[in-house]
Amino acid sequence: MAIELKMPALSPTMEEGKLARWLVKEGDEVASGDILAEIETDKATMEFEAVDEGKIGKIVVPEGSEAVKVGTVIALIEGEGDEGDSQAAPEPEKDEAGSKPEAKEEKQQPPAKEASEAEIVKDEAPAPPRMDPEIPDGTDMKALTVREALRDAMAEEMRRDDRIFVMGEEVAEYQGAYKVTQGLLDEFGPERVIDTPITEYGFSGVGAGAAMGGLRPVIEFMTFNFAMQAIDHIINSAAKTNYMSGGQMRCPIVFRGPNGAASRVGAQHSQNYAPWYANVPGLVVIAPYDASDAKGLLKSAIRSEDPVVFLENELVYGRSFELPDLEDFLVPIGKARIVREGADVTIVSYSIGVGVSLEAAARLAEEGIEAEVIDLRTLRPLDRGAILESLAKTNRLIIAEEGWPTCSIASEVIAICMEDGFDDLDAPVLRVCDEDVPLPYAANLEKAALIDADRVVEAAKKVCYR
Amino acid sequence: MAKAARKSAPPAAPDLDEDDENFALRSLQQAHAKNRRYKADKDELLKLYEQMLLIRRFEEKAGQLYGLGLIGGFCHLYIGQEAVAVGLQSALDNDKDSVITGYRDHGHMLAYGLDPKVIMAELTGRAAGISKGKGGSMHMFSVEHRFYGGHGIVGAQVPLGTGLAFAHKYRKDGGVCVAYFGDGAANQGQVYESFNMASLWKLPIIFVIEDNQYAMGTASRRSSAETHFHRRGTAFRIPGMDVDGMDVLEVRQAAEIALDFVRQGNGPVLMELNTYRYRGHSMSDPAKYRSREEVQEMREKHDPIERAKIELIGLGESEEALKKLDKQVRALVSEAADFSENSPEPDLSELYTDVLVERY
Numbered sequence A: 001m002a003i004e005l006k007m008p009a010l011s012p013t014m015e016e017g018k019l020a021r022w023l024v025k026e027g028d029e030v031a032s033g034d035i036l037a038e039i040e041t042d043k044a045t046m047e048f049e050a051v052d053e054g055k056i057g058k059i060v061v062p063e064g065s066e067a068v069k070v071g072t073v074i075a076l077i078e079g080e081g082d083e084g085d086s087q088a089a090p091e092p093e094k095d096e097a098g099s100k101p102e103a104k105e106e107k108q109q110p111p112a113k114e115a116s117e118a119e120i121v122k123d124e125a126p127a128p129p130r131m132d133p134e135i136p137d138g139t140d141m142k143a144l145t146v147r148e149a150l151r152d153a154m155a156e157e158m159r160r161d162d163r164i165f166v167m168g169e170e171v172a173e174y175q176g177a178y179k180v181t182q183g184l185l186d187e188f189g190p191e192r193v194i195d196t197p198i199t200e201y202g203f204s205g206v207g208a209g210a211a212m213g214g215l216r217p218v219i220e221f222m223t224f225n226f227a228m229q230a231i232d233h234i235i236n237s238a239a240k241t242n243y244m245s246g247g248q249m250r251c252p253i254v255f256r257g258p259n260g261a262a263s264r265v266g267a268q269h270s271q272n273y274a275p276w277y278a279n280v281p282g283l284v285v286i287a288p289y290d291a292s293d294a295k296g297l298l299k300s301a302i303r304s305e306d307p308v309v310f311l312e313n314e315l316v317y318g319r320s321f322e323l324p325d326l327e328d329f330l331v332p333i334g335k336a337r338i339v340r341e342g343a344d345v346t347i348v349s350y351s352i353g354v355g356v357s358l359e360a361a362a363r364l365a366e367e368g369i370e371a372e373v374i375d376l377r378t379l380r381p382l383d384r385g386a387i388l389e390s391l392a393k394t395n396r397l398i399i400a401e402e403g404w405p406t407c408s409i410a411s412e413v414i415a416i417c418m419e420d421g422f423d424d425l426d427a428p429v430l431r432v433c434d435e436d437v438p439l440p441y442a443a444n445l446e447k448a449a450l451i452d453a454d455r456v457v458e459a460a461k462k463v464c465y466r
Numbered sequence B: 001m002a003k004a005a006r007k008s009a010p011p012a013a014p015d016l017d018e019d020d021e022n023f024a025l026r027s028l029q030q031a032h033a034k035n036r037r038y039k040a041d042k043d044e045l046l047k048l049y050e051q052m053l054l055i056r057r058f059e060e061k062a063g064q065l066y067g068l069g070l071i072g073g074f075c076h077l078y079i080g081q082e083a084v085a086v087g088l089q090s091a092l093d094n095d096k097d098s099v100i101t102g103y104r105d106h107g108h109m110l111a112y113g114l115d116p117k118v119i120m121a122e123l124t125g126r127a128a129g130i131s132k133g134k135g136g137s138m139h140m141f142s143v144e145h146r147f148y149g150g151h152g153i154v155g156a157q158v159p160l161g162t163g164l165a166f167a168h169k170y171r172k173d174g175g176v177c178v179a180y181f182g183d184g185a186a187n188q189g190q191v192y193e194s195f196n197m198a199s200l201w202k203l204p205i206i207f208v209i210e211d212n213q214y215a216m217g218t219a220s221r222r223s224s225a226e227t228h229f230h231r232r233g234t235a236f237r238i239p240g241m242d243v244d245g246m247d248v249l250e251v252r253q254a255a256e257i258a259l260d261f262v263r264q265g266n267g268p269v270l271m272e273l274n275t276y277r278y279r280g281h282s283m284s285d286p287a288k289y290r291s292r293e294e295v296q297e298m299r300e301k302h303d304p305i306e307r308a309k310i311e312l313i314g315l316g317e318s319e320e321a322l323k324k325l326d327k328q329v330r331a332l333v334s335e336a337a338d339f340s341e342n343s344p345e346p347d348l349s350e351l352y353t354d355v356l357v358e359r360y
Helices: A082-088 A101-108 A117-124 A146-160 A184-188 A200-212 A226-239 A274-278 A291-303 A352-366 A384-394 A409-420 A443-449 A453-463 B027-034 B042-067 B082-089 B106-111 B116-123 B157-171 B189-200 B229-236 B248-263 B292-302 B304-314 B319-342 B348-352
Strands: A002-006 A016-022 A035-040 A045-049 A054-059 A065-069 A073-078 A141-145 A164-168 A193-195 A216-220 A254-258 A284-286 A308-312 A320-324 A337-340 A345-349 A371-375 A378-380 A397-400 A430-432 B098-101 B147-150 B177-182 B205-211 B240-244 B269-274
Touching: A045 B042, A141 A146, A141 A291, A146 A164, A146 A184, A146 A291, A146 A320, A164 A184, A164 A200, A184 A193, A200 A216, A200 A226, A200 B157, A200 B189, A226 A254, A226 B157, A254 A291, A274 A284, A274 A308, A274 A378, A274 A409, A284 A291, A291 A308, A291 A320, A337 A352, A337 A384, A345 A352, A345 A384, A345 A453, A352 A371, A352 A397, A352 A453, A371 A384, A384 A397, A384 A409, A397 A409, A397 A453, A409 A430, A430 A453, B027 B240, B027 B248, B042 B082, B042 B106, B042 B116, B042 B248, B042 B304, B042 B319, B082 B106, B082 B177, B082 B205, B082 B248, B082 B304, B098 B157, B106 B116, B106 B147, B116 B319, B147 B157, B157 B177, B157 B189, B157 B205, B189 B205, B189 B229, B205 B229, B205 B248, B229 B240, B229 B269, B240 B248, B248 B269, B248 B304, B304 B319
Parallel strands: A164 A193, A164 A216, A216 A254, A254 A308, A284 A308, A345 A371, A345 A397, A397 A430, B098 B147, B098 B177, B177 B205, B205 B269, B240 B269
Antiparallel strands: A002 A073, A016 A035, A016 A065, A035 A045, A054 A073, A141 A320, A284 A378, A337 A371
């Protein structure tokens, strides 16, 4: 039985091509791998190889033929009798239409459900309500800086799980460039607290690989500005692997460090990357403001099975906050928090912007405007419900974000309000962001470029028509 | 090999510091030169031959299915390079060692003993594929078999593999990671960041450069200042080995020397496997950057499968038996192709699964 050789497609979009040259003639014996012909399109040339062995029986399409449709029989191979049957068997089942991907999709449309049914159900079920931990009456509160809270979170988790290690520049002997890892080397030793060379791309990849291999890395970037060198591993390696592997290969890793503008360090060291990472499916992005969220969320991030980008802020590291003295204090990922209640206008913010918003809210109160301040805390997945609930209550909303306005978290919050909160809006949603320029060095220009309470107050009054 | 003439040039670097006893950058190459080929008995060689043949036939079939429009996007075939994956894999301890590679990954998975059906079904984008049809040709993984991909970004697997080696050392599980990459990837900066850390921390990893002589269409001599890739670890104190990647028994023997060194806690080894890909970089390759004669010469004179076949006959295997084996392999591949064509595409509900592991 003869084997039909069909015009191959060089790419899924190719429909026809030129049969430029035959490199065999009728009667030639061919073995698999022999080049039979050259096929050309306007984009590329391909050598067409034999897969089966046998004798070229007939050349159906002569060389030099233009516009030969994909799937056209171009030659026949006479099989070696016994071998021919087994090889030819799958071929005749393919009709011309079968070789076209479009046609196939229709054929495949009725999906086989049984295997995935359970997962669909699981996926449509609402996420279990996960609330902030109850703080029992009489719980001691203690003041702690954000810096200490982050360190305590890592230390507590490292005591719990020996797969966790901390890696980054100056995290060990130097005790952390910003002293966030202070004391960890003493307690956990050099096998678990690891100084790296200045090689962000490399050590982010090492961290991602270690996570794929079953460990729980916490990778510190001295600042997230340097993580741009490593963003390929954060996105292409860490964020996409679980999906690309059909859920088989996880990458439980935390990338953490200070993000956003510091003080007088110029444009290359002063950028908020929250919108960059929050754009990426497969990542969890967290940006806490106060010490208790910093601690409770970092602990949750380290325990998560997903890759987490944990954005801190250098200017906030030294601020002290009251923290409940509770064992194993975990704050849920994906839940915003109302940090000040109010009925007149909602101010949505995160990270250092929350401090600015609280200052603005205090001043607004003096003028008789009660602002509700929402700390998003997690930027991906974003707590849409919390935003919309507050909007339904106040009917006016602004966003305060220490970062550029274009394609920002603020843009996303505005989109949510438009899509799902339109009927609740009594005024356009406004955003208060940094000026749309690289951050300047000069003190006066830097101040002019960054958000402040004045601007937040002004925007809040504007949406209140005051 | 095409490279032989170039390599006969005298070494440019002066002799290394003889006073430093630990600086044994050429010791593995010397051990390799003394004993180049593994002494395989007939059964051992037959097994290697069968694995190489399976890869060859599988890839030929994949090329054919691509031509029929059943495989989409990019598809990088391993034809010509079979001895590299098969020779190295045969020396590994499958219970503890890990492997990672780039996008030319079908051959490595087959060498690892993964079912050709689930690989082919991934290539055709079906639910039964090893990544549920969500990864494709370049993104396949089997954590169960310690095969960690299947990575589409050139060179990314090198730091990831270094991370896997870090995990072996951290857990003290005795495993070694083998990280494969090409002569093209060897020019990525992250490769050298990884060399530095792997050597600094004495991580159990073998860096394997599969030098198939072309980075897409750019010959290594046009892209690389140092084409003796095994020397590229020198600056990081990583010993190198220069190996004929067209001879499965040489690959196997070299792998044993490297593994022995790494398992003793000496840190990484860099192996250069000189090989050749017969087919294009991917399916749509203009084939204009090298002559057909060059390709034919490699196929006719250096084919790893033909070479093993001749040796098998020399060891007393009958042509009859080899023909029968070829038929079995073809049947296995045909079965995989049928399976990959006839199994259903993923359910649409799979679109939103596996984005995150947990719910928040």
